[in-house]
Amino acid sequence: MSSLRFQALQALATGGERKISGYTEKKITAMFGSNVFNGRSMREYLSDEAYKSLMNSVRNGSRIDRRMADQVAAGMKAWAEERGVTHFTHWFQPLTGTTAEKHDSFFTIKSDGTAIELFDGDALIQQEPDASSFPNGGIRATFEARGYTAWDPSSPAFIMEAGSGKTLCIPTIFIAYNGESLDHKAPLLKSITALDKAAVDVCHFFDKNVSKVTATLGWEQEYFVIDETLANARPDLIMCGRTLVGHSPAKGQQLEDHYFGSIPERVYAFMQDFEQESYKLGIPLRTRHNEVAPGQFECAPIFEEVNIAVDHNSLLMDVMDKVARRHKLKVLVHEKPFAGVNGSGKHNNWSLATDTGVNLLSPGKTPRTNLMFLTFFVNTIKAVHDYADLMRGAIASAGNDHRLGANEAPPAIISVYIGKYLTEVLDEIESRVKDKFSEQDEVILKLDIHKQIPVLLMDNTDRNRTSPFAFTGNKFEFRAVGSSANCGSPMMILNTIMAETLKKFKQEVDALIEKGEKKEIAILHILRQYIAASKKIRFEGDNYSAEWAEEAAERGLSNFKTTPEALDAYVTDAAKQLFLGNGIFTDRELEARHEVMLEDYVKKVQIEARILGYIATNHILPAAISYQNTLIENVRGLKDIGLDATSYKAQLNLISVISGHIQNINDNVEAMIAARKRANNVDEMHKRADMYCNEVKPYFDNIRYHADKLELIVDDKVWPLPKYREMLFIK
Numbered sequence: 232m233s234s235l236r237f238q239a240l241q242a243l244a245t246g247g248e249r250k251i252s253g254y255t256e257k258k259i260t261a262m263f264g265s266n267v268f269n270g271r272s273m274r275e276y277l278s279d280e281a282y283k284s285l286m287n288s289v290r291n292g293s294r295i296d297r298r299m300a301d302q303v304a305a306g307m308k309a310w311a312e313e314r315g316v317t318h319f320t321h322w323f324q325p326l327t328g329t330t331a332e333k334h335d336s337f338f339t340i341k342s343d344g345t346a347i348e349l350f351d352g353d354a355l356i357q358q359e360p361d362a363s364s365f366p367n368g369g370i371r372a373t374f375e376a377r378g379y380t381a382w383d384p385s386s387p388a389f390i391m392e393a394g395s396g397k398t399l400c401i402p403t404i405f406i407a408y409n410g411e412s413l414d415h416k417a418p419l420l421k422s423i424t425a426l427d428k429a430a431v432d433v434c435h436f437f438d439k440n441v442s443k444v445t446a447t448l449g450w451e452q453e454y455f456v457i458d459e460t461l462a463n464a465r466p467d468l469i470m471c472g473r474t475l476v477g478h479s480p481a482k483g484q485q486l487e488d489h490y491f492g493s494i495p496e497r498v499y500a501f502m503q504d505f506e507q508e509s510y511k512l513g514i515p516l517r518t519r520h521n522e523v524a525p526g527q528f529e530c531a532p533i534f535e536e537v538n539i540a541v542d543h544n545s546l547l548m549d550v551m552d553k554v555a556r557r558h559k560l561k562v563l564v565h566e567k568p569f570a571g572v573n574g575s576g577k578h579n580n581w582s583l584a585t586d587t588g589v590n591l592l593s594p595g596k597t598p599r600t601n602l603m604f605l606t607f608f609v610n611t612i613k614a615v616h617d618y619a620d621l622m623r624g625a626i627a628s629a630g631n632d633h634r635l636g637a638n639e640a641p642p643a644i645i646s647v648y649i650g651k652y653l654t655e656v657l658d659e660i661e662s663r664v665k666d667k668f669s670e671q672d673e674v675i676l677k678l679d680i681h682k683q684i685p686v687l688l689m690d691n692t693d694r695n696r697t698s699p700f701a702f703t704g705n706k707f708e709f710r711a712v713g714s715s716a717n718c719g720s721p722m723m724i725l726n727t728i729m730a731e732t733l734k735k736f737k738q739e740v741d742a743l744i745e746k747g748e749k750k751e752i753a754i755l756h757i758l759r760q761y762i763a764a765s766k767k768i769r770f771e772g773d774n775y776s777a778e779w780a781e782e783a784a785e786r787g788l789s790n791f792k793t794t795p796e797a798l799d800a801y802v803t804d805a806a807k808q809l810f811l812g813n814g815i816f817t818d819r820e821l822e823a824r825h826e827v828m829l830e831d832y833v834k835k836v837q838i839e840a841r842i843l844g845y846i847a848t849n850h851i852l853p854a855a856i857s858y859q860n861t862l863i864e865n866v867r868g869l870k871d872i873g874l875d876a877t878s879y880k881a882q883l884n885l886i887s888v889i890s891g892h893i894q895n896i897n898d899n900v901e902a903m904i905a906a907r908k909r910a911n912n913v914d915e916m917h918k919r920a921d922m923y924c925n926e927v928k929p930y931f932d933n934i935r936y937h938a939d940k941l942e943l944i945v946d947d948k949v950w951p952l953p954k955y956r957e958m959l960f961i962k
Contacts, residue, residue: 311390323414425813426729430733473567565714576640620791626709628832630835646774661763770783
């Protein structure tokens with residue numbers, strides 16, 4: 232294994248030009264959606280009756296009857312077969328952090344032995360994967376394994392190409408035999424429905440023509456790219472997705488020369504390739520650039536409906552991984568793959584759009600539309616205030632624990648940034664009257680926000696990059712989401728808390744109207760209450776500062792720094808009321824999901840502990856001892872020729888220093904293994920997670936400290952692991 236590092240470096244030095252696999256110089260519009268069964272394909276391959284039935288299901292969530300399902304399946308099969316497809320799969324997003332698929336061929340044999348190609352409505356609508364083999368929190372046992380994948384017509388089917396094979400992929404939800412959700416999509420779809428209804432009801436205060444409100448999402452995917460052969464020489468990168476040891480290079484990101492810099496040619500070729508594959512799948516990528524850290528990059532699409540955007544992000548991560556292999560590269564989406572340089576996030580830009588063409592989080596051009604904007608704007612802040620702990624839980628993971636609050640990402644304290652101008656607007660509404668709005672106060676309805684849009688946009692362009700949840704002109708940016716996360720979880724939380732807040736808002740406004748209050752005055756009265764009640768969640772300063780942590784504590788804001796404590800927010804009485812009341816989860820589903828997330832945390836830390844122990848014992852200590860032996864032989868030789876001790880004082884000192892690091896690594900590895908065994912003997916998952924967090928994980932930094940010191944001392948020729956300077960800078 233020790234030679235792999237140098238084999239990799241040699242291969243990089245002599246590898247020559249890397250070819251672009253499959254890239255063709257076509258206009259994006261010529262290839263966009265070519266592998267998607269979209270509206271154009273449906274028009275061509277479906278009857279008018281089947282097309283209208285499918286579109287009605289997409290828009291209104293209505294059921295498709297069996298006869299129509301057979302027609303849709305036949306059209307989908309004809310379209311796919313013309314493109315060389317032989318197999319189909321229900322593509323779903325279980326609670327593993329990845330996507331899942333089981334391929335079946337169209338091929339079957341009739342009772343008389345005739346071979347035919349068949350794909351009917353039953354195969355389209357439902358399949359039966361083994362539910363016990365996926366994370367389920369005890370909902371499914373091995374002896375009761377049945378689960379179902381069920382077609383989601385609102386997300387279009389697509390063709391996935393892998394090598395010379397092509398597979399028809401049908402986006403689906405994944406549920407247990409009794410209907411309990413086992414994936415990210417099912418609760419997300421329920422939250423979309425809940426938010427749509429609540430938002431439409433509130434919109435009717437301003438515009439009776441609104442019949443649908445859609446949550447939209449624009450994600451920003453950050454990732455690292457390193458050479459595949461270098462990655463393969465690192466057991467920690469292979470098994471954990473991050474480096475568990477490794478000293479920071481002399482040059483990291485301190486010169487700030489990588490951000491928006493010239494994209495390395497080899498990475499540029501990879502980007503062109505994965506972008507082309509993405510365009511064919513209908514993923515509307517718009518932006519690519521170097522990120523802050525060396526070796527770090529970002530891509531971002533045009534906004535889409537949240538369900539499709541979540542599907543596309545999950546699909547993109549799979550596409551990036553596959554395409555990177557063609558270029559002998561490795562994509563890392565772990566939140567903190569390298570210590571000492573910025574980690575990676577996945578900013579979730581969320582907004583609300585009506586079917587009348589209005590962005591509800593964008594200031595309007597009339598007093599009435601401004602009031603509608605303020606209504607949804609203030610309700611969002613109130614929702615985050617009331618359910619800040621759930622927002623923190625939505626981004627909790629073993630990987631994100633390394634990133635949050637590391638002076639590169641928002642801290643674990645949830646706060647909202649809205650900018651100076653909008654702060655003044657809310658302060659004016661809050662302070663205008665103390666008890667009750669009167670007719671004379673209707674002047675506040677004439678807040679000419681639309682005249683100040685240039686000021687507003689300037690204010691939010693220079694936005695607070697340290698904030699976990701920031702308003703950026705016409706959307707809220709949830710900046711704290713981790714790069715490896717499925718966007719479905721934080722978006723489900725945000726949709727649900729917004730739906731709950733809007734429902735309460737409408738009830739409170741209606742109550743005032745029934746008492747004879749004018750509608751606009753009633754709305755402003757409740758908004759004033761919400762502004763005052765949620766004021767403590769708003770923060771315009773530096774979220775990284777120690778002063779903010781102290782101030783946040785004084786305000787009563789939570790600061791859950793680890794995943795186990797953050798995940799407890801899912802099973803509070805308030806969370807259960809929220810999820811059950813909006814039809815997102817049953818009590819059993821919620822408890823199971825909490826169990827799954829805790830178990831995921833335990834397993835990831837457990838794997839890291841095992842790999843760290845292996846690397847320390849089988850790679851670092853042998854290299855250190857080998858170099859130490861070389862020094863000992865040198866000292867012995869100098870003694871033999873009669874030199875006094877002052878001649879080899881430096882060598883003796885090095886031998887002593889190395890011995891100290893070796894002993895410290897050995898002691899800490901043994902203690903870590905003992906702590907891991909104690910944790911493994913605990914059955915209750917929350918207790919086990921706490922032990923891995925507080926009793927096992929602390930040894931990681933101790934071991935790393937001494938390993939990284941040895942990296943600086945041991946002869947480079949015998950150091951077995953690729954170093955940061957090689958992985959981050961050599962492409």
